[in-house]
Amino acid sequence: VLAVLLWWVLEGTRLGSAVRAGSESTEMVSLLGINVFRVFSLVFALGAATAALAGVLAAPIRGAEPFMGVEALGVAFVVVVIGGLGSFGGALVGGLLIGIVQSLMSTLWPPGASLMIYIAMAAVLLLRPHGLLGRRG
Incomplete structure (x- = not known):
């Protein structure tokens, strides 16, 4: 479900098109009036949330430790x-x-x-x- 949701965000929303365009040419997207650093910060936060969810889901199976x-x-x-x-x-x-x-x-x-x-x-x-x-x- 999370993979489908992430795919939809990347392929079907304005945020996804800004992320894809920003990864190709940051300067061009900035010239279009999109704050690329805000978009990239949001994507970083989304990645951190996804990693946190993966850790929460893996902890009961594999055990929780600092270097898991x-x-x-x-x-x-x-x-x-x-x-x-x-x-x-x-x-x-x-x-x-x-x-x-x-x-x-x-x-x-x-x-x-x-x-x-x-x-x-x-x-x-x-x-x-x-x-x-x-x-x-």
Whole structure:
């Protein structure tokens, strides 16, 4: 539900179009009269709220500790690279792909489950250097 809501905000609202345009050319969006730094601050706050929600949802399952996100950081990097930088849909597809790879490998070869996500990332980068749904240049 949160992913669909975020997709709608990014693709179907004026805020989303300001965010997408601002990521391409901050100066041009500023010339159109949009306060880009306010928009980026709002997006940062939205990202922090999403990360907080993820922490709240993960804490009962994995336990709460100060460095509980360190393990997820490497996986998140792999997901973004596989999906393509700047692609929300790519991040969703990459997350699902990595989740499936990790789950399958946990049943087939538990010690190599962590290794396989990096092998999947290398394979995607060899076949599609911009990620699965990333844009060129």
